[in-house]
Amino acid sequence: MSFTPRTTTQRAAMALAVILTGSVLLPASAANPPDQATPLALTAIMRDLSKDMQGVTDGLAREDWPAVAQRATRIADHPQPPLAEKLRILAFMGKDAGHFRDYDRQSHDAAQQLAQAAQRQDGASAIAAFANLQGACLGCHQRFRQPFREHFQGQP
Numbered sequence: 001m002s003f004t005p006r007t008t009t010q011r012a013a014m015a016l017a018v019i020l021t022g023s024v025l026l027p028a029s030a031a032n033p034p035d036q037a038t039p040l041a042l043t044a045i046m047r048d049l050s051k052d053m054q055g056v057t058d059g060l061a062r063e064d065w066p067a068v069a070q071r072a073t074r075i076a077d078h079p080q081p082p083l084a085e086k087l088r089i090l091a092f093m094g095k096d097a098g099h100f101r102d103y104d105r106q107s108h109d110a111a112q113q114l115a116q117a118a119q120r121q122d123g124a125s126a127i128a129a130f131a132n133l134q135g136a137c138l139g140c141h142q143r144f145r146q147p148f149r150e151h152f153q154g155q156p
């Protein structure tokens, strides 16, 4: 039993593949084994976001602007997962991390605009900002929810 020594050409091809793709080419399952040891804090953060969104719709219906502003500020300043979990998530996302951050920033900005509109009691702008906020939630979910659930929760 011995490892077949690689030729110089094979080594060069592998090095090039690493440079071009930014990763060693492994079968998907080996490069990306499931990571389900610890449940994600992200899930609890998401549930809180959902409750605050419900609080916003209720506040809009009542024109309770202080309530809308308070909920929107909480959404904008939502807690982040602990560092170790962020590293797990970053390792999983690889090159997609930039898109994830973009959606996060988009939701942060829309939530801030919603809070400001509520403080001005500007209903039309509040509704527009709320639509943008929901667009950010939906965009990130459409792109990331299923892969996250499969990878971190073993659920399709």
Ligand code: HEC
Binding pocket: 040, 042, 043, 044, 046, 047, 049, 050, 053, 075, 100, 101, 103, 104, 107, 133, 134, 136, 137, 138, 140, 141, 144, 145, 146, 148, 149
């Ligand atoms: C940057 C990406 C991103 C943004 C923005 C985002 N989510 Fe999520 N959300 C996820 C991912 C990934 C999951 C699936 C993983 C999980 O459940 O932990 C998820 C799951 C959820 C869930 C399901 C949690 C459960 O109980 O299984 C809810 C509810 C949720 N998000 C609400 C929201 C709301 C409301 C917003 C907008 C205010 C939002 N999310 C914005 C990434 C995002």
